Amino acid sequence: MTLEANLELRDVALRIGADSHIHPTTLRLESRGFNTLLGETLAGKTTLLRLMAGLVKPSSGEVWFGGKNVTGVPVQRRRVSMVYQQFINYPNFSVFDNIASPLRVSGVAGGAAEVKARVGRIAELLKLTPLLDRKPSELSGGQQQRTALARALVKDADLVLLDEPLANLDYKLRESLRDELPRLFADRGCTVVYATTEPTEALLLGGHTATMHEGRITQYGPSAGVYRDPADLTSARVFSDPPINVAAARKEATQIVLGDAVRWPAPASLPDGALTVGLRPHHVTPAGGAGVPVHGKVLISEISGSESVVHFALAGTTWVSLAHGVRSHPVGADAAFALDVSQCLYFGADGRRLVA
Numbered sequence: 001m002t003l004e005a006n007l008e009l010r011d012v013a014l015r016i017g018a019d020s021h022i023h024p025t026t027l028r029l030e031s032r033g034f035n036t037l038l039g040e041t042l043a044g045k046t047t048l049l050r051l052m053a054g055l056v057k058p059s060s061g062e063v064w065f066g067g068k069n070v071t072g073v074p075v076q077r078r079r080v081s082m083v084y085q086q087f088i089n090y091p092n093f094s095v096f097d098n099i100a101s102p103l104r105v106s107g108v109a110g111g112a113a114e115v116k117a118r119v120g121r122i123a124e125l126l127k128l129t130p131l132l133d134r135k136p137s138e139l140s141g142g143q144q145q146r147t148a149l150a151r152a153l154v155k156d157a158d159l160v161l162l163d164e165p166l167a168n169l170d171y172k173l174r175e176s177l178r179d180e181l182p183r184l185f186a187d188r189g190c191t192v193v194y195a196t197t198e199p200t201e202a203l204l205l206g207g208h209t210a211t212m213h214e215g216r217i218t219q220y221g222p223s224a225g226v227y228r229d230p231a232d233l234t235s236a237r238v239f240s241d242p243p244i245n246v247a248a249a250r251k252e253a254t255q256i257v258l259g260d261a262v263r264w265p266a267p268a269s270l271p272d273g274a275l276t277v278g279l280r281p282h283h284v285t286p287a288g289g290a291g292v293p294v295h296g297k298v299l300i301s302e303i304s305g306s307e308s309v310v311h312f313a314l315a316g317t318t319w320v321s322l323a324h325g326v327r328s329h330p331v332g333a334d335a336a337f338a339l340d341v342s343q344c345l346y347f348g349a350d351g352r353r354l355v356a
Contacts, residue, residue, distance in 0.1 A: 006031035006065060006066055006158070006159075006191045007028075007029045007052060007064070007191050007193070008027070008063075008064040008065075009025050009026060009028075009051075009052075009062075009063060009064075010026055010061055010062045010063075010064060011024050011025070011026050011061040011062070012024070012025050012026075012051060012058045012061035012062065013025065013058060013059050013061055014047060014051060014056065014058055014059050015060075020215060021044060021047050021215055022047055022048055022051065022058075022215045023215050023216045024060070024061065025048070025061070025217050027210060027217055029191060029193065029208070030191075030207070030208050031191050033182070033192075033206065033207035033208065034181075034182055034192050034194050034205045034206060034207030034208070035191070035192060035193045035194070035207060035208050035209075036193075036194045036195070036196060036201075036207060036208070036210070036223065037049070037193060037194070037195040037209075037210050037212055038196060038209050038210065038211050038212065038238055038239060039197065039211060039212030039238055040197055040213070040238070043213055043214065043215070043238075044212055044214070044216075045163070045195040046084075046163050046195065049082065049161045049163055049193060049195055051063065052161060052193060053075050053078070053161055054070065054073055054074055054075040054080065055075050055082075057072065058071065065078075065158070065159065066158065078159070079156075079157045079159065080157055080158070080159045080160075080161065081151075081153070081155050081157035081160045081161070082152065082160075083148055083152045083161070083163065083165040084148075084163045084164075084165075085163055085164040085167045085168065087141070087144040087145040087148040087168065088148055089136040089144055089147050089148055089151075090136070091136055091137060092135070093135070093136075094132065094133055094135060095128060095131050095132045095133070095134055095135075095136070095139070095147050096119055096132040096133065098136070098148075098150075099119045099122060099123065099128075099132075099147065099151050099154055100115050100154070101151065102151060102154065103115045103118060103154060103155065106155070118154050119132075119150075119154060122150045122153050122154045123150060125150075125153075125180060125184070126146045126147075126149060126150050126153075126177075127146070127173070128143070128146055128147060131147075141168050142168055142169045142170055142173065145168045146169070146173075148165075149165050153184065156188070156190075157190055158190050158191065159190060159191050159193075160185070160190050160191070160192045160193070161193050161195075162192070162193065162194045162195065163195045164195055164197070165194075166178065166201075178201065178204050178205065179204075181194075182205055182206060182207070198241065199238075199240060199241045200241065202223050202227075203223055203224065203227060205223070206223055206224075207222075207223060208220065208221060208223060209221070209222075209223040209226050209227075209239070211226060211234075211235045211238040211239055212238070213234050213237075213238055218231070218234045218235045218238065219231045219232070219235040226239060229353075230353060231352070231353055232352050232353055233246070233276060233278065233351040233352075233353075234351060236278050236345055236347075236353075240280055240281075242281045242309065242320050242322055243320065244278045244279065244280050244281075244345075245277075245278065245279045245280070245281060245284060245317075245319045245320060246277070246278050246317075247276070247277050247314075247315060247317045247319075248274065248276060248277075248317075249274075249275055249276070249277045250273060250274050250275065251266045251270050251272050251273060252272070253266075253272070254266055254268075256270075256277065256341070256344075258277065258314075258315050259316065262292065262294055263292075264339075264341045265341075267346070269355055270346055270354055271354070275347065275348060275349075275354060276346070276347040276348075276351075277344055277345070277346060277347075278344065278345040278347060279339060279340075279341075279343060279345070280343065281309070281320040281321055281322035282322045282323070283339070283340040284320065284322070284340075285321065285323050285337065285338050285340070286308075286310075286321065286323055286329075286335070286336070286337060286338075287335070287336030287337060287338065289323075289337075289338040289340070290338060290340065291338035291339045291340040291341060292338065292339045293336060293337075293338055294336070294337050294339055295334055295335065295336050295337070296312035296313050296314040296319060296335060296337065297312060297313045297333070297334055298310060298312050298329045298330065298331050298332060298333050298334075298335050299311040299312055299313060299318060299331065300331065301328075301329040301330070303326055306324060306325065306326070307322060307323065307324055307325075308322075308323050308324075308327040310323075310327075310329045310335065310337075312335060312337070319337075321337055
């Protein structure tokens with residue numbers, strides 16, 4: 001069943017002088033679950049969030065929420081909460097009063113007892129209970145960010161906008177909150193938009209993802225679906241970390257030809273001629289793995305926790321292999337790898353995905 005989209009951008013654009021910060025964008029967000037904006041730094045995620053919130057008015061187009069055109073409605077008249085990567089707290093308030101401030105401003109039903117109960121619940125979730133009497137200046141950066149996040153979460157907003165809110169938190173707390181946040185909003189009846197630069201975070205949060213590049217939405221859909229089936233090369237690049245391996249190739253009769261010596265059977269539906277092959281690094285495994293065998297000169301070899309990352313030269317292009325386990329690959333040596341070509345993505349000259 002398709003869920004009602006509470007937030008809709010209708011051909012929204014933002015221009016400042018001759019520069020287009022957001023190109024004309026039409027997007028209907030789901031009103032349940034997370035909507036993730038995924039893109040590199042300066043892709044336009046924060047600007048788009050500010051347009052959604054009403055902090056910035058679009059140069060053209062309309063913003064609709066709950067079936068109403070709210071394009072000209074100031075943020076003060078909307079039920080919106082927003083959390084930035086750079087934490088913002090009231091310096092003269094205690095942590096408790098910082099969190100409670102939106103409840104007091106809105107005059108929450110139940111008075112002081114309800115305020116205390118709701119602040120207590122959100123403080124427990126964010127591990128702030130022992131800090132409620134402190135001032136922001138007495139907190140670490142991570143504690144201040146948790147306070148700002150708690151203030152947004154305690155408010156019953158219709159629209160919650162989260163701009164990389166976990167970026168300044170320590171690893172364990174970040175992992176914990178990634179699990180907790182979707183459950184926290186599951187029954188709140190609000191639309192949630194979460195901006196991040198991390199593809200893994202988009203997958204972990206689930207819901208729907210919009211990939212962004214240079215002020216444009218390139219694709220929107222269920223997060224796992226956008227990851228598995230990118231509509232174009234730009235979306236595939238945005239949703240890959242480490243970066244997807246990309247190489248020029250060609251289809252000759254029944255084969256894909258990469259360089260001069262690497263060949264594998266071509267999907268019958270692909271047109272003959274030049275194309276671009278994309279293959280994510282975890283589908284490029286060290287020798288012994290299933291797939292098409294290749295050899296390349298090792299350029300960089302790194303160990304990251306329990307994973308090994310190797311950059312190597314193949315067919316005039318640098319490729320990356322990501323594999324579980326600690327593996328030794330001396331720089332400058334010739335090493336053997338295997339390409340799982342069943343996972344290859346094929347793109348045409350215009351960058352659009354070729355059906356295979």
